[in-house]
Amino acid sequence: MAEGIRNKVAIVGMGCTKFGELWDKSSEDLIVEAYKEAAEDAGIEIKEIDGAWFASCFEEVNVGRGGIPLARALKLPNIPVTRVENFCASGTEAIRGACYAVASGACDIALAIGCEKLKDTGFSGLPDLGTGEENRFYYPNITAPGMFAQVANAYFAKYGLSREEGKRVLARISWKSHQNGALNPRAHLRSAPTLEVMINAPIISDPLGLFDCCGVSDGAAAAIIVRADVAKNFRPDPIYIKALQISLTPATGIGHQSWDGIHFESTRIAGAKAYQEAGVKNPREEINLMELHDCFSISELITYESLQISPIGRARVDVEEGFYDFDGTIPCQSDGGLKCFGHPIGASGIRMAYEVYKQLQGKAEPGKRQLKDNLRLGLTHNHGGICGSLVCSVAIFGNEL
Amino acid sequence: MVGIISYGAYIPRYRMSRKAIFSAMGWLNSATASVARGEKAVSNYDEDSITMAVTAALDCLNGCPNDSIGGLSLSSTTAPYLERQNAAICAAALDMRPDIRTADFCASLKSGTTALIYACDAVKAGDIERFLVCAADSRQGKPGSSMEHTLGDGAAALLVGKGDVIAELKGTYSLTRDFPDYRRTHEERFIRGWEERWVRNEGYGKIIPEALGGFLKKYRLKTEDFEKFVISCPVDSTLNSICKKMGVEPARIQNNLMDRVGDTGAALSLMMLVAAFEEAKAGERILVLGYGNGCDVLFFQVTDQIEKIRERMGIKKHLERKENLENYLKYLVYRDLIPVDTGIRGEEVPPVRVSLIQREGKTLSALYGSKCKQCGTPQYPRQRVCINPQCGAIDKMENYYFYDKVGRIKSFTGDYLAFSIDPPAIYGLVDFEEGGRLYLDITDCRLDSLKVGTSVKMSFRRRYADKRRGLYAYFWKAVPI
Numbered sequence: 001m002a003e004g005i006r007n008k009v010a011i012v013g014m015g016c017t018k019f020g021e022l023w024d025k026s027s028e029d030l031i032v033e034a035y036k037e038a039a040e041d042a043g044i045e046i047k048e049i050d051g052a053w054f055a056s057c058f059e060e061v062n063v064g065r066g067g068i069p070l071a072r073a074l075k076l077p078n079i080p081v082t083r084v085e086n087f088c089a090s091g092t093e094a095i096r097g098a099c100y101a102v103a104s105g106a107c108d109i110a111l112a113i114g115c116e117k118l119k120d121t122g123f124s125g126l127p128d129l130g131t132g133e134e135n136r137f138y139y140p141n142i143t144a145p146g147m148f149a150q151v152a153n154a155y156f157a158k159y160g161l162s163r164e165e166g167k168r169v170l171a172r173i174s175w176k177s178h179q180n181g182a183l184n185p186r187a188h189l190r191s192a193p194t195l196e197v198m199i200n201a202p203i204i205s206d207p208l209g210l211f212d213c214c215g216v217s218d219g220a221a222a223a224i225i226v227r228a229d230v231a232k233n234f235r236p237d238p239i240y241i242k243a244l245q246i247s248l249t250p251a252t253g254i255g256h257q258s259w260d261g262i263h264f265e266s267t268r269i270a271g272a273k274a275y276q277e278a279g280v281k282n283p284r285e286e287i288n289l290m291e292l293h294d295c296f297s298i299s300e301l302i303t304y305e306s307l308q309i310s311p312i313g314r315a316r317v318d319v320e321e322g323f324y325d326f327d328g329t330i331p332c333q334s335d336g337g338l339k340c341f342g343h344p345i346g347a348s349g350i351r352m353a354y355e356v357y358k359q360l361q362g363k364a365e366p367g368k369r370q371l372k373d374n375l376r377l378g379l380t381h382n383h384g385g386i387c388g389s390l391v392c393s394v395a396i397f398g399n400e401l
Numbered sequence: 402m403v404g405i406i407s408y409g410a411y412i413p414r415y416r417m418s419r420k421a422i423f424s425a426m427g428w429l430n431s432a433t434a435s436v437a438r439g440e441k442a443v444s445n446y447d448e449d450s451i452t453m454a455v456t457a458a459l460d461c462l463n464g465c466p467n468d469s470i471g472g473l474s475l476s477s478t479t480a481p482y483l484e485r486q487n488a489a490i491c492a493a494a495l496d497m498r499p500d501i502r503t504a505d506f507c508a509s510l511k512s513g514t515t516a517l518i519y520a521c522d523a524v525k526a527g528d529i530e531r532f533l534v535c536a537a538d539s540r541q542g543k544p545g546s547s548m549e550h551t552l553g554d555g556a557a558a559l560l561v562g563k564g565d566v567i568a569e570l571k572g573t574y575s576l577t578r579d580f581p582d583y584r585r586t587h588e589e590r591f592i593r594g595w596e597e598r599w600v601r602n603e604g605y606g607k608i609i610p611e612a613l614g615g616f617l618k619k620y621r622l623k624t625e626d627f628e629k630f631v632i633s634c635p636v637d638s639t640l641n642s643i644c645k646k647m648g649v650e651p652a653r654i655q656n657n658l659m660d661r662v663g664d665t666g667a668a669l670s671l672m673m674l675v676a677a678f679e680e681a682k683a684g685e686r687i688l689v690l691g692y693g694n695g696c697d698v699l700f701f702q703v704t705d706q707i708e709k710i711r712e713r714m715g716i717k718k719h720l721e722r723k724e725n726l727e728n729y730l731k732y733l734v735y736r737d738l739i740p741v742d743t744g745i746r747g748e749e750v751p752p753v754r755v756s757l758i759q760r761e762g763k764t765l766s767a768l769y770g771s772k773c774k775q776c777g778t779p780q781y782p783r784q785r786v787c788i789n790p791q792c793g794a795i796d797k798m799e800n801y802y803f804y805d806k807v808g809r810i811k812s813f814t815g816d817y818l819a820f821s822i823d824p825p826a827i828y829g830l831v832d833f834e835e836g837g838r839l840y841l842d843i844t845d846c847r848l849d850s851l852k853v854g855t856s857v858k859m860s861f862r863r864r865y866a867d868k869r870r871g872l873y874a875y876f877w878k879a880v881p882i
Contacts, residue, residue: 122745125818137758137765137864137876138782140828140842141819149814150829157853206815206825206848254840255780255788257832261812388830 004277007401008103010231010238011223013042016354019219019342020188021119027056027063030220031073031115034347038111038222042234049224050107051080053097055090055114056346057384058127059083062117063346070113088293088384089246090114091221091349092393096244098225108226114351115220116344125216126345139386145205145213147387148296152207154261155298159313163207164199169316170297171198174211176325177294177333181340183369188215188342212297217342221350223357228401239357242278242377243396245270253388266392267306267383274394275308280377284309287330287396288375289359291352293382294337303381304332307394331371334359345384349393352380360399376400403525404566404701407710409461410675411453411537411556412662412719413444414845415726419550425729426545433547441553441663443726444539446735446822447844447862450477451487452875453556454537455494455861459805460714461533461558467495470560472502472523472532476512476667479539480505481863481873483587491535493766494861494875496802502529506667510583510633510693512536513557513667518697520561521570531562538666543591544738551635552592553663557671567678567710568687568701574616577695580604601639605692609634609643612696616688620700624648627700629677631655631689633670635663661720667693674701676716681707724847734822737866747820753867753874763802768859768877770837772801779803779837801837803859804877808833810855815848831857831879842878856882 015037017030025033039045054070056063063069067081084093091114098110121127126144140146156166175195182192198211224234231238247270253259271283280286287309294300304315309330310323318324324332335341335355338348356378358364359371376398383392423437444453454475473492480487488503502523506512513536520532537556542548582600585592594600609632617623624630624647634640635657644654655677658669665672670691677687683705691697714722726732733739761782763769770781776792779801787794813829820826827843829851843851844862857879864876 125746128746128749128751137761137874139840141821141826142828142840143816143819145818146814146816146826146828149816150812153814154812154853203815204818206817208814250788252788252790254830255784255838256778256790257811257836257838258790259838261830 005099005103005244006242006277006279007228007240009099009225010228010240011353011357012226012231012234012238013038013044013224014222014354014357015041016186016221016351017219018186019215019217019344019351022218023119025218027069027115027117028073030218031070031113034113034115034220034222035074038224042224044109044224046074047077048109049076049079049111050109051098051101052076052111052113053094054081054083055085055094055349056083056116057085057087057090058116058118058345059085061127062120063115069115086391088295088345088348089382089391089393090346091351092380092382092395093246095223095225095350095353095395096246098223099241099244102225102227110225111222112225112350113220113222114346114349116346117218118216118344119218142386143205145208145296148298149205149208151262151302151387152298155302156207158262167199167207167209169319170212170301171195172319173294173297173300174198174339177337177339180326180334180369181336184336184341187336187340188217189336189340208296208298214295214338215340215342217344219342219344219347219351221347221354223350223353237361237399239360239397239399240401241395242398243274243394245274245277245394246391247273248391249389251389254386259388262302263312264302264306264383264390264392266390267303267381267394270392270394271307274396278377278396280396283307284330287377287379288373289334289356289371290330290332290379290381291335291337291355292332294333294339295343300332307381326371334364334369334371349380349382352382353395353397356380356397360397402566402569403521403563404561404569405559406531406562406566407461407463407465407560408675408678408715409457409459409463409558409713410672410716410719411457411460412442412716413448413453413554414722414724415443415445416440416661416723417443417726417732421727421729422550426549429545430547433545433550436547436550439660441550442555443732443735444554445845447864447878449481449863449873450479450537450539451475451481451490452861452863453539453554454491454535454558457537457556457558458491458495458533458535461560462495463713465560468498470497470501470531470533471529472520473497474504474506474516474520474534476506476516476534476536477538478508478510478512478666480507490875496763496767496804510666510669511691511695511697512693513671514689514691514697514699515575517559517561517671517699518573518575524561524563531560534559534561534671536668536671538668540666541591541736544733547597548592548594551659551664553665555662555665555668555672557668557675559671565706566704567707568703570699571702572616572620572700574612574619574698575695576608576612576615578608580608580694601636605634605636605639606643608696609690609692610647612690612698613647616698626686627653627688628685629653629655629681629687631670631673631677631687633657633673633690633692635659635669672716678703678707679715679717683707743820750867750869753870753872755872758874765876767802768804769800769802771798773797774799777836779833779835781837781839803833803837803839806833806835806859807882808839808857808879810843810851810853810857811838812853813843813851827851843881844878845880850881858882
């Protein structure tokens with residue numbers, strides 16, 4: 001295996017806007033806000049940036065195409081600016097581009113920033129996948145909840161869970177995230193309803209109800225990347241990149257009977273490679289906190305297993321025992337996750353890194369929602385596309401070299 | 402010996418009680434009480450005359466090799482396209498060979514029997530070995546009208562050929578009258594009629610006996626020479642009085658399906674003929690009278706081959722497969738007769754790219770995928786590189802079609818977020834028994850009837866109507882068996 005990115009680069013500054021239905025904020029407002037926080041955190045100025053990677057996914061909605069929206073908003077002075085889009089992995093792709101540029105020596109200081117304005121469509125949920133021939137002709141009019149609902153039905157069938165039993169497990173996952181999100185002033189959804197309210201909420205795509213689905217939000221997040229060996233010139237507590245992996249399942253899940261419909265192959269592969277890259281031998285013992293792609297409760301459940309944290313078929317036991325709760329063994333979605341913090345797609349991967357960065361520094365609003373344990377390694381996970389053909393990103397961050 | 406080789410039919414799954422129509426609309430026109438009896442077959446929101454014809458044709462072909470068929474016609478007064486041949490769309494869906502003669506027979510209720518005569522002539526002339534005659538209709542009466550009660554939806558298909566026929570054609574006779582009982586211009590959505598008494602007495606009541614008389618005279622036969630009369634007269638009282646005058650007792654009159662299906666227009670005579678075949682014995686002589694702007698007469702004699710093709714869905718089994726549609730408003734929405742809130746998401750219709758549909762060709766029309774010659778894996782859509790993670794062979798593919806294959810539901814959902822005129826949108830992954838996995842819409846079912854493992858077959862459906870650009874898109878969906 002290639003040498004990998006481990007300990008070559010570090011994050012020295014991060015910013016993240018409040019996520020939510022930000023009717024009165026434009027993408028320019030969000031980009032500038034996320035950038036300002038990150039630049040102040042790193043102590044740098046615009047003219048010091050050598051290259052920028054900009055993530056946005058549904059650019060048609062508002063943000064605009066190419067690197068122009070970012071360059072225009074910050075008046076980046078004729079440096080390379082690249083837009084990246086890879087469904088829900090877009091934000092992590094921006095971090096990856098910036099990290100690789102710095103690691104290669106092409107840039108000294110690189111900016112990764114993601115921004116998405118989803119709330120100007122006029123309807124709930126994500127925009128339809130568009131006019132590509134696949135969506136229009138071969139496939140049903142699939143929505144994101146519809147894809148993950150199928151995974152839930154298949155999972156229930158495989159493990160003999162009744163619809164009611166299955167929905168209760170899923171609700172427990174969302175319940176935990178709402179408990180966390182309620183404490184986070186930047187989160188989109190800050191309510192903390194009871195388990196019963198969640199179980200009995202209106203159905204969006206059977207068996208998934210309203211509380212099985214994450215918030216669809218506006219927001220932006222940013223990171224400043226430098227070489228690891230100079231990181232302490234910027235701040236005493238840089239966060240080092242331990243692993244950055246992308247894996248994409250080439251439609252085998254939807255076209256070949258080998259996929260069981262209840263695990264995420266790209267997550268399994270990206271996770272295994274990330275552990276290897278980061279030198280993690282037993283993830284259940286070594287990872288201290290995780291931000292997983294909980295676009296839907298079932299996505300988080302399956303990801304526990306596909307990331308090899310919970311044994312296959314046992315994630316629901318870990319959920320019920322509070323393994324992933326704020327005070328559990330591996331706290332998951334300590335900031336509320338996509339479920340409550342919200343999901344402006346291009347920003348989400350960077351938002352997850354933001355939470356891990358702050359927690360590993362001990363600066364996640366201490367006294368209110370800072371995790372107490374001796375934290376060393378944090379993991380972020382995104383996936384997007386079509387269930388059975390998902391692109392997955394897994395990143396691992398650490399506070400020591 | 403020229404005649405019919407095989408038969409098939411289709412009746413949509415939904416039936417609506419005519420009482421339900423009357424309870425909703427009887428206040429407007431209380432005279433419709435006289436026709437508010439029995440039930441009618443109603444096509445689903447994703448069906449039209451093309452899709453019903455294709456389903457009937459598949460029932461008729463029942464595995465018969467397509468390459469022997471040199472002609473295909475569609476008879477309908479409600480073919481979706483006025484320009485763009487509807488029969489060609491059927492031929493594409495049925496994966497017919499390219500050098501096939503196709504035609505739309507339209508505008509008349511007798512176009513079903515007329516097409517059958519032309520098909521027999523073509524086979525007799527020796528130009529064409531086998532000719533597939535399809536007929537389907539889904540006619541629309543105005544809400545509250547008597548016709549709204551009486552009209553029903555359905556289709557039939559007959560394969561005409563030489564040799565081992567189940568029924569030999571022994572004679573034909575045609576009468577044409579420009580009798581404007583029903584009419585509709587291309588600008589109109591609904592059928593117009595004249596006073597019903599006039600249509601019954603001057604139309605059915607005079608034209609059918611006149612055609613029968615002409616036929617009997619031409620062949621020097623008598624009504625006693627026939628065991629069964631298939632007369633496409635949808636008015637029971639008129640049918641009975643015609644037969645009484647002709648000396649045909651009720652036992653020899655083929656049921657006109659009005660009680661359980663309704664007047665299926667151009668398809669009615671052929672659907673009744675299919676029903677007659679289902680009960681027929683070798684030697685039976687059947688006289689078909691197809692009414693409409695005149696009347697066609699066809700004389701068939703059943704052969705002992707009929708016993709060999711009993712395993713069709715036909716009329717009988719389709720009558721048993723049904724689901725009541727009790728909500729009259731839902732029927733109006735299916736027929737696009739009242740504007741409903743589709744939500745802002747439903748208004749976002751991306752443009753159809755016609756050249757793209759054309760490029761996809763059989764991938765869309767006949768559900769063609771590929772089969773890897775190296776590992777044998779069926780896959781969809783057509784691939785250049787094998788999808789099997791253990792194989793990955795490049796350009797080792799042969800064509801493979803899924804439209805006649807049986808699958809099982811691997812995963813499914815009922816999606817309330819996705820736009821559908823009939824929410825929830827039900828779809829899922831289907832694993833085929835002979836290999837391959839497709840992502841498909843699932844139709845003609847209730848969500849609570851589905852399970853992981855439910856068996857499904859493929860059904861040709863209207864995927865959507867792009868009204869702004871005047872385009873209907875067709876594709877295959879899964880239907881629980």
